[in-house]
Amino acid sequence: MTASSVSVPETSELVVGVAASVALVALAVALSTWRRLGLGVDILVAVGRAAAQLIVVGGALHLVVDPDAPVAWAWVWVAGMVVFAATVVRRRASEAPGLFRIALLAVGLAAGSGLAVIFGSGTFDMEGRSIVPLAGMIVGNSLGATVVAARRVVEELSDKRLEVEARLALGQPWQVASRPYVRAALRTAMLSQVEQTKAVGLVLLPGAMTGLVLAGVDPVDAVIVQLIVMYLILGSVAITATVVGVGLTRRLFTADHRLVRLERAAT
């Protein structure tokens, strides 16, 4: 990859940039107050939290991506990322029983297979500088689909309980009786990423490419990296949604083909 005219801003310029962007945050708070949205405090908390988290992460990342640091640290970072993602999924879809383990498996599989493809093909060198950001993009982007898959499976099977039980009452095994509803849930979970992939370049300039172009990398190289990332994310979304959909569905039926009582989350 070539960085023909890399022009990373000076620290002082970055500080000015952050200050200028805070002005837009102030505008968001002002709009919330004017329209009585009641989001002013939430916006300020989100902004403060994002700053604190990124500063901490940036400091830690600095150590991990150091060329002299052992690559094992990067893998520890990835493992922590996967565990944290599973925790987030469980919290955001609390109505789904036993979700933590299923999400851990799903996100771990997605991250593992994605990184195996990248490093197995020799696209990037296996070092902290590439392991952590690539794993972050895979895990972060599949998080939303994982939550949607879990919530939609529970919603479909509780909303369509009568239909599911009518199928069970005809002697269908749970794997067959649940199939149309799990299929609908997985479609919903994956559709957003599929649409996003379709629209890339036309209405959306994605993060990796934008970052590389801003950093002065040749746009063609940036596009190629972005394509790799997009395909990885699409694959990881499919993996996480499917593993969560199938794993969760298994937990929602008993061994003797009964649908357990489900509680919908308050919306």
Add this chain to the structure above:
Amino acid sequence: MVTEQPAFRFEEVTVTVAGAPRPLLDRVDLTVAAGGVTAVVGPSGAGKSTLLRLCNRLDVATAGTVRFRGDDVDDLDPLRLRRRVGMVFQRPTLFPGTVRDNLSVADPGEDVADLGAVLAEAGLDRAFLDRRADDLSGGEAQRACLARTLVTQPEVLLMDEPTSSLDTDGAQLIEATAGRLAAAGVAILWVTHDRAQVRRVADRCVTLHEGRIVSASDDQSKEPGDDVHGSNGAEEAGR
């Protein structure tokens, strides 16, 4: 096919759910005859639907034993049991697609002639096979559901208030079909709130109240509940 064994035997059956103030069923002893129509009546929350759902293992007992033709239902393959013990639910629940698609869910290998015959058995013309499920009236949909259940050729039919959302004509068609099936040897367990319906269709009647059997009678000239025994000892309905 009527056999010597009763269709079902409930032995000290209790069903409890966490958080409920009392058991859904409380030490129920009951024998359901091998043939004919057994009505199950009682107020809302009496445990009627729970009693039915134990028969095809959509629910399981917390304590006690449910026997089908003498065998503990826990020892039977639930999928085979459900094809021998069909169920028609209170609300007609058809799957997306045509009536033929719905009937094929019960038996994907069934040919059109047989599906048409099953549809006729439930009081619908075979022309309904190509009708879309969501275009049917409530009565037609319930008869299509009944036909779908009959595709598996059940020995016993569980009817969970199948006519409660239908008009008089629709209810009469379902009752007539049930009468024909019972005459052909299919045992029917029919939950209803309608006492006039009990007199029209049932050979015997079981009354539940707060999870307990308060009467079981072969005599339909009496109002259900008239012969309250005041205990929950073993009751028989047309053994």
